[in-house]
Amino acid sequence: MEAGRVRRIKLGSQGLEVSAQGLGCMGMSAAFYGLPKPEEDMIALIHHAVHSGITFLDTSDVYGPFTNEILLGKALKGGVREKVELATKFGVSYADGKRETRGDPAYVRAACEASLKRLQLDCIDLYYQHRIDTRLPIEVTIGELKKLVEEGKIKYIGMSEASASTIRRAHAVHPITAVQLEWSLWSRDVEEEIIPTCRELGIGIVAYSPLARGFFSSGIKAVEKITNNQLLKLIPRFHPENLEHNKTIFERVNEMATRKGCTPSQLALAWVHHQGNDVCPIPGTTKIENFNQNIEALSVKLTPEEMVELESFASEDVVKGDRYSSEIATWETSETPPLSSWKAA
Incomplete structure (x- = not known):
């Protein structure tokens, strides 16, 4: 797909415009999905993405930690910076080997300054509170x-x-431009309350893990290929007792993709794209051939009947296992104390 053919969307109501599909960069240098990849190969992939019209790049200070932002900083040199919309995150730290979530003002400012330095930038386009x-x-x-x-x-x-x-509550302090959340065919818990809230407030939606962490690429085979995988061990639906059952979901998606003349990953991505023009999925990859396949999802058209059929494959009562283990913070555990309690302290 040529750069000019990748449509642009408005993310949120404050003026940010991004490519309709982004690129998740975590796996390029973080060990969550196995060993980090050669730096020169990943820079070449990022440049290929930007040339292809995928200009919304997603990273975080915790990826590595720190090494992914350093990689992006190198990749954005030579006039590339002006062509991209860069998102990074703060809020998760590993001090003395212990995971901690922080949002206190001193930490927020220090984290931002450190990210700017690693990215070699004066300004970050979109800055997320990671947790x-x-x-x-x-x-x-x-x-x-x-x-x-x-x-x-x-x-x-x-x-x-x-x-x-x-x-x-956050939006009342300052307009929130985008909310990043896990949204895919088999992770749909956000549809009941969070998606409507974002749309009511004019907040853009960024869908991470739209391919279910590789599951919709090649099912169990994709999981088996990944060695030293720290993240999948924490996801119950990838545990053996659940994965054997969940493989039937991939088989059904694969069968439908064959009928439509596309790949299962393209079909799963297309489903996310059909959720609306305020939604931007950010599939990650470390291979140019996979990137090329993902970008073609923008050309896959689905009828309302096909959307219903797809959704029936991975309904809530079909998928076995939670999307995260209990020790990982999610939107379900994100409530904070009232501001009055802080003032009183």
Whole structure:
């Protein structure tokens, strides 16, 4: 697909415009999905993506940690920066080997300054709170982000894995441009309350893991190929007792894809694209051939009947296992104390 054929969408209501599909960069240098890949190959992939019209790049300071932002900083040199919309995140730290979620103002500012330095930038386009610090009111965290916007260090504010009420409270302090959440054929819990809340408030939706962490690429085979996988071990639906059952979902998607003349991953991505023009999926990959396949999902058209058929394959009562284990923070555990309690303290 040529660069000019990748449509653009407005993400949120504050003016951010991005390619209708993004590129998740986590797997390029973080060990969550196996060993980091050669730096020169990943830079070549990023350049190929931008040349192809996929200009919305997603990273985080915790990917590596830090090494993914350093990689992006190198890749954006030589005039590439002006062509992309860059999103990074803060809020998850691994101090002394322990995972901690932080949103206190001093940490927010220090994290932003550190990301700017690693990315070799003066300003971050979209800065997400990666996970919600439930020890303090969300208004306190967003208040510091608002200051960073006013100082020109970030352009737009985003949130990830936040509940509807947390999003509302944050948006009242400063407009939230995008909410990043897990949304795919088999992760649809956000549709009941979070998606409607975002649309009511004019907030863009960024869908991570739209291919179910590779499951909709080649089913169990995709999972088996990944060695030293830290992340999948924490996801119950990938545990053997559930995966054997869940493989039938892939088989049904694969059969439908064959009928339509596309790949199962293209079909799964197309389903996300058909959710609306306020939705941008960010599939990740480390291979140019997979990237080329993913971008063609933008050309796959689905009828309302096909959408219903697809959704029946992975309905809530069909998928076995939760999308995360209980120790991983999600929107379901993102409520924060009222602001009045903070003032009183």
